[in-house]
Structure formats: C-alpha cells, structure tokens
Amino acid sequence: MRRNHYILICALSLTLWVFVSHYIFLGRTNFDFSTNSENVDKKLNELSADINSELELHDSMIENLQQNIIAKRREKEKAEHERMQVVINNEKFHYSNSAIPVVVIACNRVSISRCLDMLIKHRPSVEKFPIIVSQDCNHEATTNVIKSYQNQVHLIQQPDQSEISVPPKEKKFKGYFKIARHYGWALNQTFYEFNFNSAIIIEDDLDIAPDFYEYFLGTYPLLKNDPSLWCVSAWNDNGKPNLIDTRSPELLYRTDFFPGLGWMLTKDLWDEISTKWPRSYWDDWIRQPEQRKDRSCIRPEVSRTRTFGKIGVSNGMYFDKHLKFIHLNSEFVPFTKLNLTYLLRENYDVEYVKLVYSLPTVTYEELKMNTIQHNGAVRIAYYTKDQFRRNAKFLGLMDDFRSGVPRTGYRGIVSFIFNSRRVFLAPHPSWRGYDPTW
Numbered sequence: 001m002r003r004n005h006y007i008l009i010c011a012l013s014l015t016l017w018v019f020v021s022h023y024i025f026l027g028r029t030n031f032d033f034s035t036n037s038e039n040v041d042k043k044l045n046e047l048s049a050d051i052n053s054e055l056e057l058h059d060s061m062i063e064n065l066q067q068n069i070i071a072k073r074r075e076k077e078k079a080e081h082e083r084m085q086v087v088i089n090n091e092k093f094h095y096s097n098s099a100i101p102v103v104v105i106a107c108n109r110v111s112i113s114r115c116l117d118m119l120i121k122h123r124p125s126v127e128k129f130p131i132i133v134s135q136d137c138n139h140e141a142t143t144n145v146i147k148s149y150q151n152q153v154h155l156i157q158q159p160d161q162s163e164i165s166v167p168p169k170e171k172k173f174k175g176y177f178k179i180a181r182h183y184g185w186a187l188n189q190t191f192y193e194f195n196f197n198s199a200i201i202i203e204d205d206l207d208i209a210p211d212f213y214e215y216f217l218g219t220y221p222l223l224k225n226d227p228s229l230w231c232v233s234a235w236n237d238n239g240k241p242n243l244i245d246t247r248s249p250e251l252l253y254r255t256d257f258f259p260g261l262g263w264m265l266t267k268d269l270w271d272e273i274s275t276k277w278p279r280s281y282w283d284d285w286i287r288q289p290e291q292r293k294d295r296s297c298i299r300p301e302v303s304r305t306r307t308f309g310k311i312g313v314s315n316g317m318y319f320d321k322h323l324k325f326i327h328l329n330s331e332f333v334p335f336t337k338l339n340l341t342y343l344l345r346e347n348y349d350v351e352y353v354k355l356v357y358s359l360p361t362v363t364y365e366e367l368k369m370n371t372i373q374h375n376g377a378v379r380i381a382y383y384t385k386d387q388f389r390r391n392a393k394f395l396g397l398m399d400d401f402r403s404g405v406p407r408t409g410y411r412g413i414v415s416f417i418f419n420s421r422r423v424f425l426a427p428h429p430s431w432r433g434y435d436p437t438w
C-alpha cells in the first residue's frame with residue numbers, strides 16, 4: 001500500500017518537473033528569439049507539440065503504473081483468498097482454500113498400493129485433493145509402501161500405540177477399538193491440525209471409480225446447503241449388478257442409512273460428534289438416532305467404490321458372500337455439470353415420495369412369476385420387520401437394520417432392480433418414522 005503510493009507520487013513529480021522545465025525553456029526562448037516573430041511562432045508550435053506528446057507519454061506511463069499496481073494487488077488478494085497453507089509433519093504446503101483432502105485409513109496392508117495408485121491416477125487436481133494417508137499400527141512394510149509415493153501423498157502416523165483396555169466379553173473385537181481410536185485421531189488431525197473444511201474418508205482396501213472425485217465435487221454443494229444432509233457416500237449397499245441399473249450411473253438417492261465406505265463429511269459435523277466419539281464400533285454408533293438426528297446421506301445407484309480387501313477386522317465371509325459382488329461404476333458422469341437440486345429435501349420429499357406411492361403394488365410372487373401386465377416400476381409393501389426381511393431375502397437385498405433403518409432405505413423405502421424392472425420395497429404410505437427396536 002505505502003509502496004504503491006510512493007510510486008504514484010514519484011510519477012506525478014516527474015510529470016510536474018517535465019511540465020515546469022518546458023515552461024521555463026519556453027520563457028527563455030521568448031527572449032532569445034524575439035526578433036523573428038515567424039520563427040518564434042514556428043518554434044512555439046513545435047515546442048507545444050513536444051510538450052503535449054511528452055505529457056501524453058507520461059499520462060500513459062502513470063496509467064500503466066496504476067494498472068500494474070491494481071493488478072498486483074488483485075492477484076495477491078485472489079491468491080490469499082484461494083490458497084491455504086497447511087503444515088504437515090513440520091513442512092508447509094499450499095492447497096486450494098476449497099480443498100477436500102482424501103484421508104486414507106491404513107494399518108498393516110501393503111496392498112494399499114492398489115488403492116493409492118487409483119487415487120493418484122484419477123485425481124484431477126493436486127491443489128484440490130491432497131491425499132493424506134493416516135497409518136495406525138506402525139507396520140513397517142506398509143510404511144515403506146506409503147513412503148514410496150513420496151510427495152504424492154502425505155503420510156501421518158497415529159502416535160498412540162498403547163494397549164487398549166477392552167471389556168473381557170469384547171476381547172475378540174479389540175480391532176474395532178483400535179479402528180475407532182485411529183479414526184478419531186485422523187479426523188482430529190484433518191480438521192483441527194490441518195484446518196480443512198471437509199474431507200473424504202476411505203479405507204486402504206478400496207478401489208475407486210473414474211468419476212470418484214467428480215462425484216464428491218458435484219455433490220459437495222448439496223452437503224453444504226442442505227442441513228438435512230450429513231454425508232455423501234460412494235457406496236450402494238445393494239449395489240450388486242443384478243440389483244442396479246448400470247445404464248443409469250448418474251442416478252443418485254438420499255438414504256437414511258449411513259453407508260460409509262468412501263464418504264464425505266464437513267468440519268461442522270466433526271465439531272458436533274468429535275467430542276463424544278465412541279471407543280469402538282463407530283459406524284454403528286454414528287447410525288444411532290442421537291447422532292444421526294434424522295439426517296440423510298447421498299448415495300449412488302452404481303457404487304463409486306469397491307472393496308478388494310478380504311483380510312480385515314470384519315470377517316472374510318462377509319466379503320465372500322456379499323462385498324466382493326458390489327459393482328464398481330466405470331463410466332465418467334460429469335456430476336459438477338448436472339442439476340442435482342432434485343436431491344434437496346424440499347424437492348425429494350415431494351417428488352420421490354409421490355412417485356413411489358403412485359405406483360401399483362405387487363407381491364414378491366407376482367414379481368417372480370412375471371405375471372405383471374406392464375413393464376413399468378412397481379411397489380412391494382411391507383408393514384412389519386419380518387415382512388421386510390422375508391421380502392429382502394427373496395429379492396437378494398441386504399435384510400439387516402441399524403437403529404431400525406434398512407440398508408439404503410429412505411423413509412423406509414428401498415429402491416432396486418428386479419428382472420430389469422424398477423422396484424421399491426416400501427412401508428405404509430402413512431409411515432411416521434423408524435422403529436429402533438427393528
């Protein structure tokens with residue numbers, strides 16, 4: 001600021017000096033050449049033309065200077081506005097102010113390279129999507145794999161490796177206690193040490209779709225603007241190929257069931273839940289009504305993540321029976337260019353609910369026998385927990401509940417494909433809320 005003024009004053013003084021010196025010169029010439037009036041006129045005209053052109057030159061110089069100064073100031077303001085400095089492991093980095101870090105939760109799986117390779121391959125911008133690998137366990141071989149990525153990722157390591165006291169009955173679930181401690185620490189680092197405003201959390205055994213980043217970028221404004229949303233997830237719990245419409249990769253839903261497995265949250269949510277973060281089973285804890293507070297997540301028809309890890313804390317059977325069949329999207333959808341306002345609660349709760357309850361109801365038997373006369377979407381009604389479970393089993397859907405919410409459910413409604421037909425498994429139209437005892 002001060003320096004800019006100084007330059008301006010210098011430029012003005014210079015102009016003034018040129019102006020004054022020419023007048024003095026003009027005055028002198030008047031005396032010296034007064035004998036020949038024709039000559040004098042000619043000289044005067046020449047001189048005044050000189051002065052004018054010099055003045056113009058200086059005017060344009062000053063204008064240039066001013067424009068330069070303004071441009072420099074704007075640039076600086078813009079840079080300050082759009083970049084943030086982050087100190088990680090005592091080193092300074094600069095990221096976009098709207099950066100969404102991808103926090104990879106790691107422990108002792110060297111196969112994390114498969115996950116990191118994909119994250120780096122599909123990453124559209126380093127400034128916008130810093131990758132932070134948070135490692136628990138101090139497993140050296142895994143640390144070395146992560147370090148081999150050098151400055152493409154930031155490695156942070158959970159310092160508290162102390163034994164965790166676990167109630168005797170839960171001894172075999174000790175891993176879940178360690179995971180909860182690690183998540184809590186990693187998210188605290190992300191939001192309170194590094195000061196990011198939002199983050200995408202994934203685990204080290206996930207593949208990602210080519211439009212993984214685009215999906216989160218496109219849905220970010222929804223998460224930011226709709227207080228009834230608290231997460232965006234890349235995962236469809238019923239995402240097996242025969243249960244989804246793979247030709248509709250752009251299709252998104254709201255769900256009351258927290259899916260995890262590649263999910264985005266804001267710092268505001270972390271502010272709210274970090275102080276009461278549980279010692280274990282954090283994902284089922286977060287699904288409880290006290291935490292969820294009737295909020296929903298966005299989830300896709302076709303998953304943007306797929307787990308490749310068989311060995312983990314949760315047993316391999318779940319992987320073999322279910323997880324490994326989830327279909328990973330392969331087509332890039334330009335979510336940031338799509339109109340996603342249909343997902344805002346005020347629109348969705350009118351349009352989606354109206355659509356579902358305007359459909360003809362059928363039974364599972366009719367669906368299976370293919371005796372329905374038309375090709376359009378239908379609804380299967382359920383009224384009790386057992387009815388839901390029985391139908392879900394028949395249809396190949398996940399049949400479990402958490403805090404009364406079925407997987408992928410929104411207002412109790414589960415959407416899926418059966419024999420190429422869109423079907424909604426839906427409760428009574430006068431549904432009034434989940435029953436946590438289900």
Ligand SMILES: *[C@@H]1O[C@H](CO)[C@@H](O)[C@H](O)[C@H]1NC(C)=O
Nearest residue numbers: 183184185188192274275277
């Ligand atoms: C995160 O940091 C806050 C503030 O320092 C602290 O109260 C909280 O216990 C920490 N949470 C976890 C899960 O580490």
Ligand SMILES: *[C@@H]1O[C@H](CO)[C@@H](O)[C@H](O)[C@H]1NC(C)=O
Nearest residue numbers: 338339340341342343347351
């Ligand atoms: C987005 O879609 C909604 C309908 O869901 C429509 O009312 C709105 O005008 C659209 N916005 C734009 C910018 O096209």
